[in-house]
Amino acid sequence: MNNPINLEIKSHEHTVTNVRSGYRLSGAKNGKYPDGNQVVVQGSDTKVIFDTPLVANNLKAELEGTDMVILGHVHEDHTAGIHLLPESVVLAHEADVDAIRSMAGLLNHYGMPPEPSEEMIPFVTEEFFFQPRPDAQSYRSEQSWDVGQSTITALHTPGHTGGHSALLVEPEGVLFIGDIDLSSFGPYYGDGCSNLQDFRRSIDRLKQIEAKTWVTSHHKGVITERETFLDLLQAFADKIGQREAAILGVIGEKPRTLNDLVAHRFVYPTWYDGLWAESCETYTITQHLEEMLAAGTVLKDEGLYHLG
Numbered sequence: 001m002n003n004p005i006n007l008e009i010k011s012h013e014h015t016v017t018n019v020r021s022g023y024r025l026s027g028a029k030n031g032k033y034p035d036g037n038q039v040v041v042q043g044s045d046t047k048v049i050f051d052t053p054l055v056a057n058n059l060k061a062e063l064e065g066t067d068m069v070i071l072g073h074v075h076e077d078h079t080a081g082i083h084l085l086p087e088s089v090v091l092a093h094e095a096d097v098d099a100i101r102s103m104a105g106l107l108n109h110y111g112m113p114p115e116p117s118e119e120m121i122p123f124v125t126e127e128f129f130f131q132p133r134p135d136a137q138s139y140r141s142e143q144s145w146d147v148g149q150s151t152i153t154a155l156h157t158p159g160h161t162g163g164h165s166a167l168l169v170e171p172e173g174v175l176f177i178g179d180i181d182l183s184s185f186g187p188y189y190g191d192g193c194s195n196l197q198d199f200r201r202s203i204d205r206l207k208q209i210e211a212k213t214w215v216t217s218h219h220k221g222v223i224t225e226r227e228t229f230l231d232l233l234q235a236f237a238d239k240i241g242q243r244e245a246a247i248l249g250v251i252g253e254k255p256r257t258l259n260d261l262v263a264h265r266f267v268y269p270t271w272y273d274g275l276w277a278e279s280c281e282t283y284t285i286t287q288h289l290e291e292m293l294a295a296g297t298v299l300k301d302e303g304l305y306h307l308g
């Protein structure tokens with residue numbers, strides 16, 4: 001009796017593939033960073049988009065009339081089309097909303113040291129068109145929106161950022177899982193607002209949620225088989241243990257300082273010189289070390305970590 005929800009997923013190239021009735025995926029690279037996949041939910045009376053990756057800048061006509069932008073989380077590559085939508089309501093989880101309201105909030109979100117942090121200002125402005133939205137509204141965990149025929153619910157899945165949320169569209173059973181992106185890179189918990197233990201719990205939570213279609217922000221795009229989703233999620237989660245084992249291996253060779261470990265690199269290759277690389281390694285390694293110290297597998301003496 002009702003028209004089915006029109007949900008589209010777009011990324012940088014405009015080659016369109018029908019994944020299944022009502023869903024579309026485009027882009028050979030499936031929205032690899034710095035781009036991402038754009039999800040458009042056209043309810044019977046409300047048009048909602050999830051995040052606004054760079055590709056939004058090529059979709060001006062299709063994003064026209066957007067009532068609400070629901071950000072699954074705030075990061076430069078998820079807010080790159082906000083500047084196109086001054087009339088739309090922008091929503092972010094209450095733990096992330098300060099990062100879209102001001103540049104200071106965004107920099108605090110990353111938590112980088114002062115110098116690279118300053119360099120982030122031209123980077124996010126010029127490469128990602130970042131424009132603060134002081135009027136952005138906050139949403140709470142488990143908040144729902146009725147968009148006409150469909151309901152969207154924000155399921156809090158923190159870890160990547162403090163407010164990272166999966167957005168569930170019902171009754172269609174579409175779950176937008178954002179930067180729990182199932183990529184071979186693995187989970188990213190290298191910002192000041194990230195939390196490794198929360199990330200683990202969020203991965204476990206995703207396994208419990210009944211959905212029919214999973215949509216990531218990058219790489220994998222759309223997944224329609226539960227078994228495939230669970231396999232990809234497990235491989236993604238395994239990267240955490242692999243990083244832990246790698247850190248233990250290096251400490252096992254000889255005692256190391258935190259600086260030694262950061263210089264070794266466990267997230268990015270040593271040649272990668274992104275503005276946030278060192279900061280990300282520091283946050284990532286520190287969280288693993290804290291867990292290892294608590295478990296007694298690693299001990300710390302005068303700034304040197306060694307096996308327990």
Ligand SMILES: [Zn+2]
Nearest residue numbers: 074075160179
């Ligand atoms: Zn992100």
